[in-house]
Amino acid sequence: MSTNTSQIDTIIPKSGILCHEELTDFILCKPKLMPLKSFTLEKLEKMQKDAEEKLKEVHDAQEILEAQEAQKVQVESQKVELSEEAQEEEETFREELE
Numbered sequence: 001m002s003t004n005t006s007q008i009d010t011i012i013p014k015s016g017i018l019c020h021e022e023l024t025d026f027i028l029c030k031p032k033l034m035p036l037k038s039f040t041l042e043k044l045e046k047m048q049k050d051a052e053e054k055l056k057e058v059h060d061a062q063e064i065l066e067a068q069e070a071q072k073v074q075v076e077s078q079k080v081e082l083s084e085e086a087q088e089e090e091e092t093f094r095e096e097l098e
Contacts, residue, residue: 037045
């Protein structure tokens with residue numbers, strides 16, 4: 001060997017087989033948990049669900065208003081029928097008095 005520390009002497013064997021084998025080993029790290037759904041997809045689904053709920057509320061409110069209107073019409077028709085009956089009874093009563 002030489003006295004110079006910056007240079008390494010190579011030694012080649014005179015007999016036998018010279019073999020250099022490089023092994024690649026896997027380096028294992030902690031597993032990372034990935035979400036099943038992305039944050040954006042969850043946000044979109046929430047927005048769609050909220051929109052569907054609002055649409056259902058509006059639809060239900062419209063049905064209630066339509067039912068109230070139908071009930072008002074029915075009450076008005078009943079009032080008209082009662083007033084017509086009252087007028088007929090009044091006419092028959094006047095006819096009986098005469």
